[in-house]
Amino acid sequence: MLLYVTVGTNDLERAGAFYDAVLPTLGYRRQRQDETEIGYGADGDVRVRFWVVTPFNREPATYGNGVSIALAAETRGAVDAFHAAALAAGGADEGAPGLRPFHAHFYGAWVRDLDGNKIAAVCERPE
Template identity: 45%
Template sequence: MAMFTHMVLGTNDLEKATAFYDATLGALGYKNMGPMGDHGMMYGQDAPEFIVTKPANGKPATYANGGTLGFVAPSRKAVHAFHEEGLKAGGTCEGEPGPRAFAPTAYAAYLRDPDGNKICTYCFAAE
């Protein structure tokens, strides 16, 4: 059984966030599943699992200091594509694609989205 029903990150510019997540999550094989009303966009494979949205309370979106949202990458090549597409779509680098020391096969890349949210992708395949 999955631990979560979905994950949500806030945005102050839905158009810019949609372009960013279309590029980065598309590189991992996830789909834009359409709008969530007028304030959000949903992503997933078969059902919405990730949502980027303007805050419901009408206040500006802010990012969590120390918070990171991680996405599964199907391959190391996808880790590189995620990072490359994210940079082209307005993200900033928070960690180049490459091995991570905490596990023998951990391979990851980190980005900040245009709103400053920290995201990453990990592949645990041996090659």
């Protein structure tokens, strides 16, 4: 359903270092970059699906209250690794890895990146 998502940043270099450390835990790698944005995609995917950008309008980037972007994880171990990598890279805990009541196999973790964007990793497979 979604083609791509973006999160805003006020420091592209710092945000890139954060996501370079975190997104490989879910199989995403930096695929594109210029002076205003960095794009991450899965190996073998023809599209960049996750973008970190400086706002087009040149105003400061802000995060949305109530906004959370959930990225699919292949395993619960990948969720754990995502959470640990985000915290090690300076992110803030918004929900430790674990099962949630949304359905029997919903295993997720939530973090805030260095700009306050709320990002989750979720595995919906039984393990």
